[in-house]
Amino acid sequence: MKHQFSTSGIKAPMISCSGLHIGFPTEHTANNVVRDLSFTIDRKEIVSIVGESGSGKSLTSLALLGLLPQQARASADCLRFHDRDLLGQSYRDWQGIRGKRISMIFQEPMTSLNPVLTIGRQMVEALEWHEGLNRKDATRKVLDILDQVRIPAASKRIKQYPHELSGGMRQRVMIAQALTCGPELLIADEPTTALDVTVQSQILGLLEQLRADLDMGILLITHDMGVVAETADKVVVMNAGDHVETGTVEQIFAHPENAYTKRLLASVPRLGSGVVPNSARPETSPQKDAPLLEVEHLQVRFDQRAGWGRKARRRVHAVEDVSFRLGRGETLALVGESGSGKSTLARAILSLIKPDGGTVRLKGRDITGLNARLMLKHRRVAQMIFQDPYATLDPRMRVGDQVAEPIVLHGLARGKAVARRVQELFELVGLDPAWARRHPHEFSGGQRQRICIARALAVEPELIIADEAVSALDVTVQAVILDLLKDIQQKTGISYLFITHDLAVVEQISHRVAVMYLGRLVELGSTQSVLRSPSHRYTRSLLQAVPVADPTRRPQRVQDTSDIPSPIHDADWQPPAWPMRQLQPDHWVAEGDPLHEVVGS
Structure with missing residues (x-):
């Protein structure tokens, strides 16, 4: 039945969608993946x-x-933008x-x-x-x-x-x-x-x-x-x-x-609840013996070259004098705004980027800046889930082969045992094992993220660095994945360096929190002490900006017109020292405040 939108006395909506069907038809079936969807959008709505x-x-x-x-086919009773039929538009x-x-x-x-x-x-x-x-x-x-x-x-x-x-x-x-x-x-x-x-x-x-x-x-x-x-x-x-x-x-x-x-x-995680519906909050304490990962005074800088001779004119201080330890069976959440150096720090830890200073020890061994060949045996110990799943999956390979690749590379299984392990991993992250024969472009963003998690788990590592591992997942799947990560940690004693911007997730899954800003750690401590008693003003600003799933509590947003801080400085600029001051046995805060520095000049 065609839906009619009268224009007499009522202004037609900007977008009119009624009875929308989208499918990928085959010889035997329509295979609709969107069925009978209807909605409207007005101006300013x-x-x-x-x-x-x-x-x-x-x-x-x-x-x-x-x-x-x-290969997709779309049909609708009505799909219009103002008076234009969107299903009938030419390329021009x-x-x-x-x-x-x-x-x-x-x-x-x-x-x-x-x-x-x-x-x-x-x-x-x-x-x-x-x-x-x-x-x-x-x-x-x-x-x-x-x-x-x-x-x-x-x-x-x-x-x-x-x-x-x-x-x-x-x-x-x-x-x-x-x-x-x-x-x-x-x-x-x-x-x-x-x-x-x-x-x-x-x-x-x-x-x-x-x-x-x-x-x-x-x-x-x-x-x-x-x-x-x-x-x-x-x-x-x-x-x-x-x-x-x-x-x-x-x-x-x-x-x-x-x-x-x-x-x-x-399923919506709420900051301050302390508990989530699936009990994803860590229940076991990390082991107190020698740490699995030690990072000391790590430094990563990138030169910006220009002019005759490509001389370094400016320098990006991506990671500056960062130190922390990660125990066995512990989850350390690393939070901070985009561009603060979180992903660069993760890559430097795994020698995907060569650091300019400092040391990284994994199981007591110095792995700082090792090349790919020397790092290969350490890849079995430490794996990474990257932020952009589509960019890290090979578009030409079936996803099952990509999950199997590290299993074969490290000699963990052969033949049919590899296929059985891939099937177990797909089921573990909530995907149909039959989908292993598909290519990355055939999945949604959230499904691709789950494939990357399965690949990271394939070699049974002792450390996983998860860079926004659940950011692309909806809340119901996110709850399942957090529960999965917690269960694996309880069974195997695996450690996580969990990079995220979602503070509700931080509260649920982490034992400790490290707050990063402009390449520096500004606060470090137990999850409870940092989230309940934040000391650094940047940490407090993060907590105040957390969105609340309650439409009756909408914030009054004021656009920030202040200068935007930047980690980019002149090549001869020397960063001031920011010693960490201990507030409590499990809580440290940086003495310096980057907001008072002259930045991005």
Whole structure:
């Protein structure tokens, strides 16, 4: 049945979607993965689509931009943008819509940004194409937008390539790029997944401000129910491709009707609860014998070269004088904003980046800066789950072969035993073993993250460095994975260095917390002491910015117009010492305060 939208006396919505079906038909079946989805988006309205990974959220957003995979088929009673039938647009028609009238923040920035073009060139190109601006004016506008999304030293960053930025920085660039031409509709697919809570709050505040200033509608796809509660006007709930519930944000949170919606809300981790529904909080204390990992005065710097002779003019102080220990059976959470050096620190620990100073000891042996051949035997002990799952999976290999690869490489099994181990690992992380024959592009972002977790667990390591391992997962799957990691730790005594920006997850899974800012540790202590009695003002700002899954407690966001701190300094700059002062037996805080330094000059 066709749905009619009357224009007499009632203004038609900007987006009208009714009876949308998206499938990947085969010879014998339609194989629909989105079924009978309906919703509308008005100007200045924020509509959020929530649901588990694989429920069809991202495919729905791609249908609104005409970017569905070639083998996909879409049909609808109505799918319109104003008076345009989105299922009937030609390639030339889409050129005038995408980026200008409808823009999108994609889920995985590393695969969405062009690796051979600088950040500035990619953003300037859109303004030249859609707005007709000259290079100078376009560059000036790009710098203004990068400042709005809180990217430090924007004039330097526009000359960098995507691989030179952290995951969170790339995410901010994607947001800035989507906002460049002031679209009427912004589709935001997990826009704050890789961002810490302080930057997330700033970005959400910016989107709300632009929504009002530009009469912009927003389709927000996220698994963070705190973000939904603080931002959305209306919520659409999807489960396994089915549209199960729609309502105002107040209705959905206060009076959910569908059983799936109730389960989704019950799985939301809440900071301060101390307990999660699946008991993911560590119940065992780490062993008190010799630490598994010792990091002492680690330092990583990157030179920025320019001019004749490529002389180092500036220097990025990515990791500066970082020291900590990680016990056997212990989980240490490393938190801090994007660009603070967390991922660089993780890579330096595993010799994926050569440190400029300091030492790293694994099981008492110095592994600082070892080459790939010498590090091979240590890879069995320490594995890493990387932040961007799509960028770390080989697109040409079946995912089952990629999970099996480390098992074969380390000689842990042969023949059919390898296949059995891969099947066990897929079941362990909640994936169908039959999917092992698929390629990475056939999975959702959350499913790819689970594949990376399975691969890290394949060699039964003693240490896993998890870089935002659950950031791409919806709350129900996140709860399952946290419970899985806890169970493995209880059974095997494995240790985790858990890099995350989600402080509710930190509270649930970690024994201790290290807070990182501008390449330094500013606070270190037990989870309870740091979260209950934060001493450093940066730690307090993180806790104050945590989104609350309660739409009746929406914050009043104020855009920060202060100078943006940066770890980039002149090549001859020497960082001041920040000695750690002990507050309690299990709590230390940095004496220095980076907010008082002259940074990013």
